[in-house]
Amino acid sequence: MSSSSPNQSLEPLALSVNAGSSSLKISLYAVHSHEFVLGVDPVALLLTSSISNISAPPAKFSFKVANADGIVSEQATDVKDEPVDSIHDHASAFAHFLDYLKKEANIDRERIQRICHRVVHGGNYSDPVIISDESFHHIERLSDLAPLHNGAALSVIKACIANIPSAQSIAYFDTAFHRPMPAHISSYAINQTIAKKRGLKKYGFHGLSYAFILRSVARHLDKLPSELNLIVLHLGSGASACAIKEGKSLDTSMGLTPLNGLPGATRAGAIDPSLIFHYTNKAGKITHDRKSAVQLHVTEAEHILNTQSGWKALTGTTDFAQVTSKANLSSPDPDYENNPNRLAFDLLVDRIVDYVGGYYLKLNGEVDALVFSGGIGERSKEIRQVIGGKMACLGFEAVDAEKNGKMDTLEGVVVDLGAGRPDGEGVVEGKGKKLLVCRTDEQLEMARECALAKKFWE
Numbered sequence: 001m002s003s004s005s006p007n008q009s010l011e012p013l014a015l016s017v018n019a020g021s022s023s024l025k026i027s028l029y030a031v032h033s034h035e036f037v038l039g040v041d042p043v044a045l046l047l048t049s050s051i052s053n054i055s056a057p058p059a060k061f062s063f064k065v066a067n068a069d070g071i072v073s074e075q076a077t078d079v080k081d082e083p084v085d086s087i088h089d090h091a092s093a094f095a096h097f098l099d100y101l102k103k104e105a106n107i108d109r110e111r112i113q114r115i116c117h118r119v120v121h122g123g124n125y126s127d128p129v130i131i132s133d134e135s136f137h138h139i140e141r142l143s144d145l146a147p148l149h150n151g152a153a154l155s156v157i158k159a160c161i162a163n164i165p166s167a168q169s170i171a172y173f174d175t176a177f178h179r180p181m182p183a184h185i186s187s188y189a190i191n192q193t194i195a196k197k198r199g200l201k202k203y204g205f206h207g208l209s210y211a212f213i214l215r216s217v218a219r220h221l222d223k224l225p226s227e228l229n230l231i232v233l234h235l236g237s238g239a240s241a242c243a244i245k246e247g248k249s250l251d252t253s254m255g256l257t258p259l260n261g262l263p264g265a266t267r268a269g270a271i272d273p274s275l276i277f278h279y280t281n282k283a284g285k286i287t288h289d290r291k292s293a294v295q296l297h298v299t300e301a302e303h304i305l306n307t308q309s310g311w312k313a314l315t316g317t318t319d320f321a322q323v324t325s326k327a328n329l330s331s332p333d334p335d336y337e338n339n340p341n342r343l344a345f346d347l348l349v350d351r352i353v354d355y356v357g358g359y360y361l362k363l364n365g366e367v368d369a370l371v372f373s374g375g376i377g378e379r380s381k382e383i384r385q386v387i388g389g390k391m392a393c394l395g396f397e398a399v400d401a402e403k404n405g406k407m408d409t410l411e412g413v414v415v416d417l418g419a420g421r422p423d424g425e426g427v428v429e430g431k432g433k434k435l436l437v438c439r440t441d442e443q444l445e446m447a448r449e450c451a452l453a454k455k456f457w458e
């Protein structure tokens with residue numbers, strides 16, 4: 001147990017819960033202030049916990065207490081990547097966390113006043129909402145459009161209401177960041193009467209992450225968010241790309257649901273929509289996911305494309321680190337027939353290039369930086385090296401191979417990956433568009449927003 005002392009603070013506590021497709025990430029903060037001060041965080045991290053591999057058991061549990069400066073270092077690690085057999089879904093993962101909160105950090109649940117929940121699909125909600133019967137049912141109705149996410153978030157919301165009744169739960173939506181997308185980009189080329197009636201349009205996801213990245217990169221480059229044009233890659237179990245123009249989402253690769261766009265751990269990403277009818281003759285049959293906390297109406301087609309595809313289908317693992325280590329990347333002959341890992345790696349690179357190239361044109365080439373984030377973007381030097389290398393033809397800096405190789409040891413929320421731009425005889429530092437890595441933190445994004453929303457504290 002670290003010597004840090006979360007209990008010494010008498011400030012209100014806010015818990016942030018991020019139910020991802022394969023993970024549950026939870027952070028606890030002391031709320032210092034409800035006033036916005038440029039460059040100052042209104043919250044301070046007390047502890048953070050993560051449960052990964054929920055969809056590929058055994059799940060791994062980590063619980064880390066921050067030091068007095070709100071920093072979690074490896075030395076502050078209390079429990080790291082411990083496999084836990086009793087965790088089989090997001091609700092049991094949260095129950096495991098609550099046990100540790102009392103046992104390891106000696107924190108009384110009653111001290112938690114607000115709980116921020118990442119909810120992936122918010123439909124047309126553009127602002128965070130307090131959980132009430134009405135908002136709970138709104139999120140529940142959208143569960144079919146985010147089958148790996150909304151139900152999982154609702155199961156944790158239910159657990160919070162039951163186990164931490166003194167706290168108010170607030171939902172923060174991934175979709176909110178993408179609301180400014182123009183209609184010609186968010187619309188599909190289908191009958192618009194039906195589209196409007198049924199809400200069939202591109203919503204986009206990973207919005208809390210993009211909001212965090214935009215804010216962090218702006219701080220790093222000493223610019224206002226509204227002055228920035230970025231291409232951001234959030235590459236995790238679910239992967240997406242986003243074009244940000246003058247601080248607003250212009251386009252993103254996920255769509256009506258988080259299935260579209262880049263392939264992921266178990267998701268196919270974009271395919272020809274007709275493919276699924278040739279893959280199975282039961283595409284439209286409703287499957288009932290008994291494991292889900294809410295009643296899901298998911299077709300066999302959606303089940304296959306969301307849970308039986310991606311790296312898992314190509315290589316047998318959902319862990320991209322394993323895919324990379326077996327991909328034999330140094331070989332000039334990819335040997336796709338015999339090396340499914342190389343196929344998976346090169347296929348992801350190919351799809352990323354599609355989006356990055358398209359977004360570069362949509363932004364008229366006026367791009368301040370390409371940003372890597374998410375579990376793969378932050379940890380895979382190989383993906384950064386290959387994608388970064390391809391960006392050189394668009395005027396980006398070269399990848400600094402040394403920095404790229406030791407990214408894990410470099411401090412900071414945003415790390416500059418660039419080594420300058422070749423110019424004439426030599427390499428000129430500071431020239432060229434930037435390549436950045438951002439350690440995204442959806443929990444912090446919610447906690448900050450919550451602290452600063454006075455209406456949630458009245």
Ligand SMILES: Nc1ncnc2c1ncn2[C@@H]1O[C@H](COP(=O)(O)OP(=O)(O)O)[C@@H](O)[C@H]1O
Pocket residue numbers: 020021022023235236237238265318319320321322324374375376379380381
């Ligand atoms: N060293 C690594 N190299 C490549 N990929 C990694 C590495 N470490 C973790 N990953 C990938 O990151 C993914 C998790 O990303 P993350 O953004 O945390 O997930 P989630 O989508 O659940 O929020 C894992 O599925 C794994 O494939």
Ligand SMILES: CC(=O)OP(=O)(O)O
Pocket residue numbers: 019020021022120174205206236237238239258
């Ligand atoms: C939207 C989405 O796919 O989120 P995650 O990557 O956290 O599963």
Ligand SMILES: [Mg+2]
Pocket residue numbers: 020021236237
């Ligand atoms: Mg995630």
